[in-house]
Amino acid sequence: MADSTPLLKVRNLRVAYPIRSSVLMRHIGDNVAVSDVSFDLHQGETVGLVGESGSGKSTIARTIIGLVKASDGSIEFEGKDIARASWRQLKSIRREMQMVFQDPYASLNPRLTVRDIIAEAWRVHPGVVPRGAWTSEAKALMDRVGLNPDYSDRYPHQFSGGQRQRIGIARALALRPKLIVCDEAVSALDVSVQAQVLNLLEDLQADLDLSYLFISHDLSVIEHLCDRVLVLNRGVVVEQGTVDQLFDNPQDDYTKRLLAAVPVVRPWLEPT
């Protein structure tokens, strides 16, 4: 895997939000959210971004998906530079990258049925699924993510949190992407349901050869799901490596502190 070209190649990424003066809105400085971030993500791999609030992990995700403009550096998806792509090119690149959001309540349009939520992507990207097959294809996707396909005419509020997150995943799968960016995708779920969704993500990855960029503040989830991990602190990658390297033998002080703070379920079993 290491010698193949990466699916996603991020080099020296810098994202700064401008600070403007209150009166004339003149650019008076920058709030640097992310600086000098570089990593590769290969097909079929899961890379985790972990860090506390304000560490820049969501900014990286949003920049990759094209919701935020990079100030410097490059993001290449299958060799194409996203930052320099035209609008048309960007549209076709975006088909290959989808996102699953944290809040399964806020990220689904409450006025659309599940079928329409899933089919919306096909409206935007004609040619993926012919219109006549939308309903059957949406039902197949629902079945794939563990939802009863008979409920395709229901609205989001008729589903539980875990089921809604499955709808979000089905929507992300609709365009048959290669990369799914999961921004705190299981953080709002109860533990028992979270485990179901994590298993689903793993199954989908095995079946569809998906790649995940998985963002979480929860180190135990990262440890469970990811192949490689980047630890972010104040917009800078302080350490990156395989899960084994990072969790068994952390080098950076911040990583060590972060790992030490993770609550242990059975503290009495820990060596003191």
Add this chain to the structure above:
Amino acid sequence: MTEPATARVDSLEGDPPLLRVEGLEVEFSTSAGVLRALDGVSFEVRAGETLAILGESGSGKSVTAQAVMALLPQPAGSIVGGRIWYGGRDIAAEPVKQVRKLCATEIAMIFQDPLSSLNPVFRVGDQVAEPFRRRRGMDKRQALGKALELLKRVGIPNAETRIRDYPHQFSGGQRQRIMIAMAIALKPRLLIADEPTTALDVTVQAQIMDLLADLQAETGMGLILISHDLGVVADVAQRAAIMYAGRVVETGSIREIYDHPAHPYPKGLLESIPSEGARGQRLTPISGSPPNLLAVPSGCPFHPRCEFAIDVCRTDVPMLRRPEGWEAGHEAACHRSEEVL
């Protein structure tokens, strides 16, 4: 609702409990019908003890706290059965106003989201000083002096200058420290913390839990920690009550429950947590999702998700009982605890 028949062996020794909740039943009237949020909840907390109330969303853990504090949303929510014993009085039977007065000085509560619990237009110092002025009749200077002491105690750096800042000028962890300062201002005998660290970063979370544990050791107050996170409370709490669909399904020492769960739900929860020992292994989630409280399954509410369920589980509601041969005080509401263990 019949009471669990078992005598609570652990409660016979020592002081009487600070708070004892017996068979508490709470209902909410909603547009879709009457919903039973708590169905026979019993537990107790002693001075100096930490009880964790654990459960997933909708299990009734926050409603339990609201019922004790007389904070149930009005007019939808009401206590329809059971007792809440505090200081020899059944506060479930007392008017809301009287309970609030009691809670103002003796039972304090902190919430998940410190930003929405602080008033954005008042300086932090004035908010922390308020209980001293209102309940202790101190003048402004005295009360602010007390507030400063408290802010220092909960670890706000440069408290002398920051006392004049507004809530938005503090970080999430500091806001939670301020909430804790307000809660312990009048030296309550019981502190209820409802998901106190859920909104915080993991390093800050550990600091807040340590602060709560230190304060408890200093003051000897009883502490109820409400959480969905089995790991966060494990270091601090001695006992736990695990809730599901408005009932306590298992209770006992936290170690006993985590090491030997006697109810399939806590057992399943513990197995759902991604853990270090099982890196790369598949998780074993509980199948299905928690019940809609408007249509709770018959018998044991957990039976549709339970791998141990047999016919009796579909018809008879299991009562809390001590599984044969296990530690006193460890009780589970399961017909098949012996098999689960």
